[in-house]
Amino acid sequence: MTIQAQSIADTWTGEAITALKQKQKATWEDGDYAHFAKYMEKGAIEIVSNWQLQPGQRLLDVACGTGQSALPAARLGLRVTGVDIAQNLIDSANLRARAEGIDAHFDQGDAEALQYEDATYDVVVSMIGAMFAPRPDRVSHELGRVLRPGGTLHMCNWTPDSMPAQMFKAIAKRVPPPPGAISPMLWGDESTVRERLSGHFTNIRLSRKLYPKWRYTFSCDELVTLFRSTFGPVKRAFEAINTTEQQDLFNELREIYRTHSLPDGNGGISIQGEYLDVIATRR
Helix, strand or coil, rough: HHHHHHHHHHHCCHHHHHHHHHHHHHHHEEECHHHHHHHHHHHHHHHCCCCCCCCCEEEEEECCCCCCCHHHHHHHHHHHEECCCCCHHHHHHHHHHHCCCEEEEEEECCEEEEECCCCEEEEEECCCHHHHHHCCCHHHHHHCCCEEEEEEEEEEECCCCCCCCCHHHHHHHHHHCCCCCCHHHHCCCCCCCHHHHCCCEEEEEEEECCCCCEEECCHHHHHHHHHHHHHHHHHHHHHHHHHHHHHHHHHHHHHHHHHCHHHHHHCCCEEEEEEEEEEECCC
């Protein structure tokens, strides 16, 4: 099934892929991702702290968002570059870096066609980011190309059964993806990841984990409202459907968040979001 989907994606014309990329860019630039990401930032810092990064290493964060993983790496003394398709997220990350006096630089760019030279980086990372690029084989190639031999790749990708996967399935029922689109959640499937990375990487280590410290101080109803107003994919899905469908989607998302969270006893919740932790070495 993966191979068939990949062959379909590879037949997209230049105009089709350009239109898709423009739509993706507009989606991720919509809403207020900088605010949305604040609730996941503590978890990102914890994940980065466990990556055993070394000061002075050159690190590239692919699909970096507003710098949730790049900035913590820079604080550890790494020479950090981040790249993302959404210009406003890049602008936010650069502002944060300058405000903190952090040695990090962020560029607008495409995970499928990175603008950096071969073998430039000691470490390449992508935390819930590059998995959303539409052509995974091109992403795999680029992640390997810019990484030096012996360098390390770190990825965090939602698993197919995770809360975010269920959320995107609920959206896709109402706003279908383009024909031939490959599910981003296959980046959270062990066999698929091994297949995608095996051409460029060795010592591929995979483990399923829960995203840490993903907490909200309010109810599941309010969480739907937060996603609807700040998270581009959810915001655009609501805007694309009628009032009745909006209420149905609201109810389904509320149930998804409820079944994938634990109450904190104070009216808030902790999301149980499973991701695949990927570590691999460049051949």
